[in-house]
Amino acid sequence: MSTHRGPGRRPSLPSFLAAAARRPGGVAGSKPAEAPPSTRRPSTVQLKSPREIALMREAGRLVARAHEAARVLVVPGATTADLDAAVAAVFREAGAEPLFLNYPCSTKGKPPFPAVICSSVNEQVVHGIPNKRPLKAGDVVAVDTGCRLDGWCGDSAFTWAVGPVAPEVRKLLDATADVLQLAVRAMGRCRWWSEVATLMEQYVRSQGFSVIENFVGHGIGKDMHEEPQVPNFVSKALRKHDIRLEPGVVLAVEPMVAMGAKEVRTLDDGWTVETKDRRPSAHFEHTIAITADGPEILTLP
Ligand code: MG
Numbered sequence: 001m002s003t004h005r006g007p008g009r010r011p012s013l014p015s016f017l018a019a020a021a022r023r024p025g026g027v028a029g030s031k032p033a034e035a036p037p038s039t040r041r042p043s044t045v046q047l048k049s050p051r052e053i054a055l056m057r058e059a060g061r062l063v064a065r066a067h068e069a070a071r072v073l074v075v076p077g078a079t080t081a082d083l084d085a086a087v088a089a090v091f092r093e094a095g096a097e098p099l100f101l102n103y104p105c106s107t108k109g110k111p112p113f114p115a116v117i118c119s120s121v122n123e124q125v126v127h128g129i130p131n132k133r134p135l136k137a138g139d140v141v142a143v144d145t146g147c148r149l150d151g152w153c154g155d156s157a158f159t160w161a162v163g164p165v166a167p168e169v170r171k172l173l174d175a176t177a178d179v180l181q182l183a184v185r186a187m188g189r190c191r192w193w194s195e196v197a198t199l200m201e202q203y204v205r206s207q208g209f210s211v212i213e214n215f216v217g218h219g220i221g222k223d224m225h226e227e228p229q230v231p232n233f234v235s236k237a238l239r240k241h242d243i244r245l246e247p248g249v250v251l252a253v254e255p256m257v258a259m260g261a262k263e264v265r266t267l268d269d270g271w272t273v274e275t276k277d278r279r280p281s282a283h284f285e286h287t288i289a290i291t292a293d294g295p296e297i298l299t300l301p
């Protein structure tokens with residue numbers, strides 16, 4: 001269980017990356033630590049051409065516009081059903097296919113996902129179902145959505161504060177947004193995803209929070225969920241089946257960070273995931289391509 005440290009000054013990301021680079025065995029340095037090639041079998045990744053990445057950029061832009069339509073509605077009294085309707089309208093008007101609606105449930109006998117966004121409030125981590133309960137000041141709501149446009153997918157998530165929130169909650173949101181930005185930068189400096197995941201985990205711990213491990217990011221392209229899995233933490237399994245970071249790799253990177261412990265449970269609806277200790281969590285996600293010029297966030301306006 002992670003220690004609750006309370007609000008404090010956060011080290012800026014460049015200083016965190018610089019410190020990690022100086023550390024012995026640091027993962028962000030100019031000479032990244034590398035496992036012996038004999039023990040590392042890179043995951044299979046379907047590389048995308050510059051033309052395909054350009055098409056994914058269009059899908060990503062539309063996802064960003066949809067998020068903007070939801071974000072402006074996040075005020076006390078609004079409902080997550082309102083946010084869902086706003087996002088659905090953006091996709092409909094653009095002729096894009098919403099990717100979450102009717103997504104099959106992994107739990108046998110449970111219904112497919114019934115909405116265009118996942119909206120996860122407070123202790124809910126991911127996969128919350130929009131409803132008509134009004135949001136209250138002090139809540140946080142994670143909005144996750146994706147679409148397919150002209151055959152290519154985009155997927156991203158943001159966690160928004162509803163009105164003023166407690167300082168510790170603000171810190172959780174900032175740290176989770178920051179760890180995603182850290183990952184983007186590190187993807188330009190590291191050769192393997194495990195090095196990025198190590199940095200992400202270290203940063204989250206340095207803020208007194210924990211990385212949720214039951215859910216991970218993913219490859220993305222013509223389908224929303226492609227190989228490989230993209231964990232936000234490092235493990236033996238990841239080091240063994242690591243992801244080589246090279247031009248053409250496109251990943252949906254999505255850190256989920258808990259204020260308390262990382263343990264989660266899924267509710268009876270088959271979808272909603274919440275922290276077991278019912279303390280808040282946050283979720284940010286971008287679809288990120290590695291190009292010849294470095295990492296590029298595709299899900300930007
Ligand atoms: Mg998503």
Ligand code: MG
Nearest residue numbers: 155252254285
């Ligand atoms: Mg995703």
